[in-house]
Amino acid sequence: MILLSAIVVAVLFTASIYLMLSRNTQRVVIGFIILSNAVNLLVLASSGAPEGAVPPLVDSAMVGPYMDPLPQAFILTAIVIGLGTAAFLLAMAARAHMEMGTDKLQDTEPA
Amino acid sequence: MSNLIVLVVLIPILTACFLMPLLDRPAASRAVSIVTGVLLLLLAAVLLAGAAQGQIYVSPLGNWPALVGIVWVVDGLAAILLLLTAITSLATIVYAPGALRAGAETRYFYLLHQFILAGINGSFVTGDFFNLFVFFEIMLLASFVLIALGGRAAQMNRTFPYVLVNLIASALFLGGLGAMYGTAGTVNMAVLSERVAAGTLPPVFWAAMTLVLAVFVIKAAVAPVFFWLPDAYPEAPTPVLAFFAGLLTKVGLYTLFRSVPLVLGSAPTAFHAVLVVLATLTMIVGILGALGRNRIKEILAFQIVSSVGFIVFGLAVYTPMMVAAGVFYMVHSILITTALFFAGGVAERIGGGDQLGRVRGLARTHPWLATGFFVSALALAGLPPLSGFWAKLFLVVGGFSAGAFAGTATILFVSLLTLGLVLRLWTMIFWGAPLVPVDGSPGHDRAMMGATLTMATAAVGLALLVSPLWSYSEIVGNQLLQVRPYVNAVINGTPALTVPVALEQGGGIP
Numbered sequence: 059m060i061l062l063s064a065i066v067v068a069v070l071f072t073a074s075i076y077l078m079l080s081r082n083t084q085r086v087v088i089g090f091i092i093l094s095n096a097v098n099l100l101v102l103a104s105s106g107a108p109e110g111a112v113p114p115l116v117d118s119a120m121v122g123p124y125m126d127p128l129p130q131a132f133i134l135t136a137i138v139i140g141l142g143t144a145a146f147l148l149a150m151a152a153r154a155h156m157e158m159g160t161d162k163l164q165d166t167e168p169a
Numbered sequence: 170m171s172n173l174i175v176l177v178v179l180i181p182i183l184t185a186c187f188l189m190p191l192l193d194r195p196a197a198s199r200a201v202s203i204v205t206g207v208l209l210l211l212l213a214a215v216l217l218a219g220a221a222q223g224q225i226y227v228s229p230l231g232n233w234p235a236l237v238g239i240v241w242v243v244d245g246l247a248a249i250l251l252l253l254t255a256i257t258s259l260a261t262i263v264y265a266p267g268a269l270r271a272g273a274e275t276r277y278f279y280l281l282h283q284f285i286l287a288g289i290n291g292s293f294v295t296g297d298f299f300n301l302f303v304f305f306e307i308m309l310l311a312s313f314v315l316i317a318l319g320g321r322a323a324q325m326n327r328t329f330p331y332v333l334v335n336l337i338a339s340a341l342f343l344g345g346l347g348a349m350y351g352t353a354g355t356v357n358m359a360v361l362s363e364r365v366a367a368g369t370l371p372p373v374f375w376a377a378m379t380l381v382l383a384v385f386v387i388k389a390a391v392a393p394v395f396f397w398l399p400d401a402y403p404e405a406p407t408p409v410l411a412f413f414a415g416l417l418t419k420v421g422l423y424t425l426f427r428s429v430p431l432v433l434g435s436a437p438t439a440f441h442a443v444l445v446v447l448a449t450l451t452m453i454v455g456i457l458g459a460l461g462r463n464r465i466k467e468i469l470a471f472q473i474v475s476s477v478g479f480i481v482f483g484l485a486v487y488t489p490m491m492v493a494a495g496v497f498y499m500v501h502s503i504l505i506t507t508a509l510f511f512a513g514g515v516a517e518r519i520g521g522g523d524q525l526g527r528v529r530g531l532a533r534t535h536p537w538l539a540t541g542f543f544v545s546a547l548a549l550a551g552l553p554p555l556s557g558f559w560a561k562l563f564l565v566v567g568g569f570s571a572g573a574f575a576g577t578a579t580i581l582f583v584s585l586l587t588l589g590l591v592l593r594l595w596t597m598i599f600w601g602a603p604l605v606p607v608d609g610s611p612g613h614d615r616a617m618m619g620a621t622l623t624m625a626t627a628a629v630g631l632a633l634l635v636s637p638l639w640s641y642s643e644i645v646g647n648q649l650l651q652v653r654p655y656v657n658a659v660i661n662g663t664p665a666l667t668v669p670v671a672l673e674q675g676g677g678i679p
Contacts, residue, residue, distance in 0.1 A: 083329065090336060097340045101347025128237065129350060132299055136343055139306045143336055146313060150332065154325035164326050
């Protein structure tokens with residue numbers, strides 16, 4: 059399972075980096091969305107169940123094997139933040155398109 | 170007393186809520202911002218007074234154990250940075266109206282400024298890496314909008330890469346945090362420090378930690394990953410730029426000062442050896458970049474990179490004196506940088522653009538501006554008796570006594586180049602025959618001049634406070650390097666984790 063997760067994360071990272079190296083703002087935004095998903099998956103995979111570890115549940119008797127809830131809370135937070143940033147990036151790409159008349163980023167010359 | 174910490178984040182967020190209905194009334198927004206800014210200043214002063222006695226305030230939110238809950242901590246380093254944030258923020262709000270273009274820029278400035286303030290203060294007080302990630306995001310999102318305020322084409326073009334670099338860095342930070350939690354079982358800085366000291370963590374943990382430290386290095390704008398800063402900053406409106414230049418860059422530095430001793434311990438490691446080289450490189454690249462530009466804001470933005478090198482060098486050499494010197498330099502740098510950007514902004518307003526040569530002879534037409542710029546610039550270059558001289562003196566003495574000869578020699582060399590740089594700015598902007606008439610010319614904005622002179626006075630005033638500030642920096646340096654005071658304060662200040670019976674039989678916490 060961890061091997062499969064690792065491969066999926068690697069593929070997603072590759073795709074997102076390829077997209078983000080583009081000058082086209084739309085591709086960059088899509089690349090960023092894929093990147094944030096890749097990272098969420100990475101967190102889930104890497105912090106799932108460490109060897110011999112049990113979740114730090116407070117004041118409750120254990121009735122069975124639990125997944126640790128904290129990484130899931132991390133990911134939930136990260137998804138919300140990722141959505142916000144993706145929305146901002148889209149708005150910014152749209153504004154850049156309106157201002158520059160193209161969705162390609164230009165070279166910047168030192169003034 | 171410890172619960173006062175919550176207010177440093179709560180005040181800006183509540184202020185932002187009050188400002189939302191006032192979007193179309195900038196004057197009222199500004200008044201509200203100034204009042205709450207003064208509150209934050211007083212609060213920071215109270216916390217600093219305690220921290221100067223070596224006190225460490227700990228506030229466990231919701232009274233959760235440190236292992237799983239969020240802890241907010243104010244120690245010496247956090248307290249002084251909170252105070253400087255409050256000062257710089259207040260000055261920025263006073264300075265803002267004259268320097269912002271009415272309409273698009275003033276409408277959202279005050280609101281967003283409060284959010285970025287919440288993010289910065291939160292980053293300074295949190296004792297939890299995941300919470301730090303969240304505050305980074307609050308700070309970054311506000312900073313993205315602020316830096317692109319006004320939405321001109323050039324701004325968009327240059328801001329997009331800045332936004333992306335920071336978002337990618339945040340994504341890597343999150344990935345590192347996941348692996349860190351998976352291997353160490355906590356993201357609390359103090360508990361993590363204890364587990365690292367126990368020495369049982371697997372190699373994967375160090376891979377995760379390397380990723381996290383690399384992200385901090387990117388956020389601090391250390392060479393070779395500094396390029397996003399001098400490219401995007403000059404496009405921002407002046408008050409935004411001055412605040413970012415003074416403070417936002419210091420948040421990345423703060424995370425390095427906070428996490429390196431906690432995670433890597435009190436003895437220098439291979440990471441420090443790398444950091445010494447990178448810091449030296451940063452000083453040189455920054456100053457050479459500044460010498461090669463001919464827009465005031467671009468020159469000053471590259472100068473920030475150079476000062477980042479000085480501060481990181483203090484941390485990298487890693488003796489108590491050098492860490493203290495790094496902290497001292499940070500304090501000096503925040504005030505000086507803000508003052509210089511304020512003065513540069515006034516010159517830009519007078520000339521209608523910030524290319525060198527747009528204005529000349531301001532020493533005759535705007536003598537007070539010239540005075541403010543002159544003392545700040547000399548403090549930056551490090552002429553005695555100004556604060557820059559002492560900051561560099563401590564770094565040089567500490568560097569030579571620690572045996573870091575190459576880096577320390579670079580400090581002296583770069584200081585010489587900095588002097589050349591400020592003299593170039595001074596002769597280009599303030600000498601020569603004036604281009605504008607002496608009276609009735611633009612740039613006599615009382616608020617802008619007031620804020621510029623206040624920051625310049627604060628920068629000069631530091632020279633009078635060298636002795637107390639240096640003993641404070643020494644307290645901070647020792648507190649950071651000894652690690653135990655911080656860890657003990659957090660562990661003792663939070664409730665212990667009650668472990669269920671079944672859990673103990675199941676093998677316990679990793």
